[in-house]
Amino acid sequence: MTNEQRELVKATVPVLKANGVALTTYFYNRMLTQNPELKNVFNAANQHTGAQPTALAMAVLAYAEHIDNPGVLAGAVNRIANKHVSLDIRPEQYAIVGKHLLASIGEVLGDAASPALIDAWGVAYQQLAGMMIGVEAGLYSNAVAKEGGWSGWRPFVVQQKTRESEEITSFYLYPSDHGAVADFAPGQYITVRLFVPELNVFQPRQYSISCAPNGRYYRISVKKEHGNELRPEGHVSNLLHSSIAEGAIIEVAAPSGDFTLNPDKTNPIVFISGGVGVTPFMSMLDYLISAGKQRPVTWIHGCRSFRVHAFRDLVRELGEKHGAMSVHTFYDTMEQDMEDGYYEGFVDLGKLSQVLAPDADYYICGPGAFIKKHFDYLSANGIVREAIHFEEFGPATLVV
Template identity: 45%
Template sequence: MLSKQTRDIVKSTAPVLAEHGTAITSVFYRNLFAAHPELLNVFNHANQAQGRQQAALANAVYAAAVHIDNLENILPAVVQIAHKHVSLGIKPEQYPIVGEFLLKAIKEVLGDAATDDILQAWEEAYGVIADAFIGVEANMYKEAREQENGWNFFKPFTVVRKVQESESITSFYLKPADGSGVPAFKPGQYISVRVLIPGEQYTMIRQYSLSQASKPDEFRISVKREADNDPNGVVSVYLHTQVNEGDTVEVSPPAGEFLLDTAKTTPVAFISGGVGITPMMSMLETVAVSTPDRPTVFLHAARNESFAAFGEDIQKHALNMTNIQYKTYFSDGPDGQITREALEAYVDPTGDAYVCGPVPFMEAMIRSLLAMGMKEEQIHYEFFGPALQLEHA
C-alpha cells in the first residue's frame, strides 16, 4: 500500500502531467528504444511514428495520478491493457526497464521541478501499478497455457486458405503448424500475428479479430488492406500481397474483453462499420449456432457493394435463425449512413448492442443508442489502438 504522503505527492503532479505528459512519454520512448532496441520487436512502429502510443501512455500515467487513492477505479482499463500485453508477449522483467526510463524522462522534461520527493513517490506508485499488471497478466498467461491446446507467447501457424471477401478485406484461415488443435475462444476476441517482413530489421505485431465462431482446428482472421503509403498498413499490405496459402506466420493465443454474452437470449444488435464487421461475424455465427431463436439485428455500413464483406456468410447464418433482421447501408448509395432513425427502426432498446468500426462511426452510434434510452451497460464496444490506453478510466 502507498502512504498518504506518496499518494498526495502523486496526485499533486496530475496537472503537470496533463500539460507535459506527451513530452515526457516522447522522451521516454526515444531513450528506451535507444537503450533497448530489441523492444522494437514488440511495439507498433506506426503508432510510434504517429504519436499515438506516446499519447496513450500519457493518458495512462495521468489516469494513474488522478486515481491513485482508488486504483480499483482503473482496474477495468488495467484488465483491457493486460489482454493486449499478454497478446503481445510482454514479460514481467520488462516492467522495471519501463519504470527506470519513465522516471528518467520525468526528470529530463521537468528538470528541477521533478524533486527527489516527486521521483521517489512516482517510483513507489509505479511499482504498485506494475505489480498489479504483472499479477493480472500472470493469471492470464496461466489460463492461456493450461487450457486445452493452449500455449504462451507465439507459435507458428500455417495459412491453409486465403479468401478475398471484398475489395479491401481478405480472410486468412490459420492452423497450427505442428498439427495440433486450437483453444476455444469467446466471440469478439482477437489474436496477435507476428511477422518479419523482408527488408525490415524488427518483427511487427498486429492484432486481428477472430472473424468466425470458435472451431477446434483453425482460426480465421479477416484483414483490411490499408493504403500502401499508410504507415499503419505495412503489415496488412504484406499479408495481402506476400503471404500465401502454405506460408507460415506466428500467432499468440486469443485475448480481449469485447465479448458476446452467450448466456443471454434477450434481443441483441450488432452494428458495424467497415472492417469492424470482423468480430461481429464471430458473434453472429455463435448466436446462429447456440441460440438461433434469439432476436437479432445485424446492421453494417460500407462505402459501396464492392467493399461489403461476408454477404453470403450473413445470409447463411440467417437461414439458421428464426428472428433476425439484417441490412447493409452504403454511404455511396441511397441509404447513406446508419442514422438514429435507422437504429430506432431496428434496435430494441431493452436488449444489448455491440458496436465496432472507425472511431467517429462508433461515437455516433453510441450517442444515438444512448439517446434512444439504452443504458451504458447495454452498449458494448472497444476502441482498438495502442496497448497503453486509459482514455475511459
Template identity: 50%
Template sequence: MNPHQKELIKATIPILRSSGEDLTTYFYSRMFQYHPDLKNIFNMGNQANGRQKSALANAVLAYAENIDDPSVLIGVLKGIGTKHRSLNIQPEQYKIVGTQLIASIAEVVGEAATPEILEAWTAAYYELAQIMIDLEKELYQENAAKPGSWNGWRNFVIKKITDESSEIKSFYLYPEDGKEITNFYPGQFISVHIFVPELGLLQPRQYSLSSAFNPEFYRISVKKEIGIGSNPSGLVSKTLHSKSEGDVISISAPAGLFHLEKDSENPLVLISGGVGLTPMLSMLETNLNAIQNKKTVWVHGCRNESVHAFKDQIDALQQEAKWLETFTFYDSLDNPEDDSNQIIEGRVDLHKCKEAILLDNARFYICGPEVFIKAQYEALINLNVHQENIFYEEFGPQLIHLN
C-alpha cells in the same frame, strides 16, 4: 506509497494534463534508443501516428488522478493486461519501462522534478507495475489451463486465403504442429507476430477472429490498409496480404474482453463500421450454430458495395434465418435505383432503424474506428439504451472510455 508521496503525485497532475504527450513522446524515443529490441514488441505504426503516446499519456494521467484508489481503474487495467498476455509481455519488461519513464520525467520536467517527486513517482510506478504483473500472471495461468491453449507465440500455417471484398482477405490458420487448438468466445482476437521487411522488424497486430470456433483452424479477415509515406501504419496488413497459402506465421492464443456473454439469451444488436464487421461475423456464426438462435439485428456501414466483405454470405443467411435482420449503410450507392429498406445511403444513423434495434433486454456491440464508436454510442444513449448494455471494441490503443 505513503500519504505524502500520494500528495506529490497529485501535485503533478497539472503538468501531466498540459505536457503529458511531450513526456510520453520523449519516453518512447529514449526507451527505443536504449532498448531497440523492444521495437519488435511495440506497434511501430501506433508510434508513428501518435496513438500509443496518447494512450500512455491518458493512462499516466488517470493513474495520478486516482492515486488514492487505483482499484477504480481495474476494468481498464484488465483490458491492458489481456492485451499484454496476447503479446507475451513479461515482468522484467516492466523494470525497463520504469527505468526509462522515471528518467524521462527527470529530463523533461527538469528542475521541477525534485528528488522527492521522482522518488514518489518511482514508488507509484512500481506499485502499478506489481498490480499489472500479478493480474497478468493470473491471465497466463488461466490461459495455460485451457485445453489446446498456449502462452507466447505458436506457428500456424496459412492453408487457405479467400478474397472477401476489394480490400479484405480471409486467412485460414492451421497449427503447424497439428495439435489441438483452444476454443474462444465470439468477438475475441488473436495477436499476429510477423516480420515486416520494410522495417526490418517483427511486428505484432491484433485481428479479431472472424468465424465461430472450428477445432481445426482460426480465421482472421484483414483489410489491406494503405500507409502514407514512411508511416508504418498498414505495413503489417500489407505483409499479410502478400502471403501465400503454405506460408507460416506466429500467433498468440485468443484473448479479449469484447465478446458475447456465455449462455446469455439476450437479443443482440451488432453495429459495425468497415472492417469492424469481423468480430460480428464470429458472433453471427456462433449464434447460427446455437440450439436456440437469439434475435439479432446487424447494422453495418461502409463506403460502398465493392468494399462490403461477406455481403453475399450475409444476404443468403438472412433469407434463411428468421432471427436475423440487417441494415446496411453505404456512403454512396452503386445502384441508386435500389429501393431496398435494408440498403440506406449515407453514414450509419441508428435513428433510421430504431424500431428494429430497440429490443427488450438487448445487448449492443459496437466495433469500428474511434469516431464511429463515439457516434454510435452517443446515438444509443440518446435512444435511452442503458450504458451497461453497450459494449465496444476500438481499433488500436484504447483512447476512449465511455462506460
C-alpha cells in the same frame, strides 16, 4: 505508498492533462533508442501516428487521478493486460519501462521533478506494475490450461486465403504441429507476428477471429491498409496480402481480449460495425447460430461502397439460418440500386430507431470517432452504460 506520495502523484494531474502526450512521446523515443529490441514489440505505425503515446498518456493520467482507489480501473487494467499477453509481454520488461518512464518524467519536467516526486512516481509505478503482472499471470495460466492452449508464439500454417472484398482477405490458420487449437470467447482476437524487412524488426498485429470456435483453426479477415498522409501503409497487412501465400508458416499468440459475448444472456443484441470492424461480429454471429442461441439480432454495418463490403452474402445467409435477425447496411456512396435494408450515407442510428430495442446489449466496433458517435446517440436515448460494449481498433484512446 504514503499519503504524502499519493498527494504528490495527484498533484501532477494538471501537468499530465496539459503535457502528457509530449511526456509519453519522449518516453517512447528514449526507451526504443536505448532498448531497440523492444521495437519488435511495439507497433511502428502507432508510434508514427502518435496513437500509442496518446493511449499511454491517457492511461497514466487515469492512474494518477484514481491513485486513492486504483480498483475502479479494473476494467481498463484487464483490457490492457489482455493486450500485453497477446504481445507476450513478460514481467522483466516492466523494469525497463519503469526505468525509462521515471527518467522521462525527470528529464521532461526538469526542476519541477523533485526527488520526492520521482520517488512517489516510482512507488506508484511499482504498484501499477504489480497489479498488471498479477492479472497477466492469470491470463497466461488460463491460456496454457485450455486444451490446445499455449503461451508465447506458436507456428501456424496459412492453409487457405479467401478474398472477401476488394480490400479484405480471410486467412485460415491451422497449427503446424497438427494439434488442437484452444477455444476462445467470440469477439476475441489473436496476434500475428511477421518480420518486416524494411523495418528490420518483427511486428505484431492483433486481428479479430472471424469464425466461431471449432477446435481446428482460426480465421482472421484482414484489411489491406493502403495508408494516407496521416498514417503509413500497413506493414503487416500488406505482407499478409501480398507476400504470405497459402502454405506459409506464421507465428501466432493465443486468443486474447475482453470484447466478448455473455453466453448466458437471452436479451436482444445489436451489432454496429464500421468497415473491417465487422470481423468480431462474424465470430459472434457464427457462434450464436452454431450454439443454437435464439437471441434476436439487429445487424448494422457501414462501409464505403458495395465493392469493399466484406461478408455481405454470408451475413444474409447466416441471418436466414438464425431466423430472428434484421440486416441494415449503410454505404457512403450508393453505386447501384439496392433492395430494402440499404441506405446511403454514414451509419445513422436515428434512421433505425424503430429496431433499437431498449433492453438490448449493444456492441460497437470500429474507429474511435465511429464508436463515440454511436455511444453518444445510444446514451442520449436512454441506453445504460452497462449495455454498451465497444472495441476500438488500435491503441485505446477513447474514454466514454
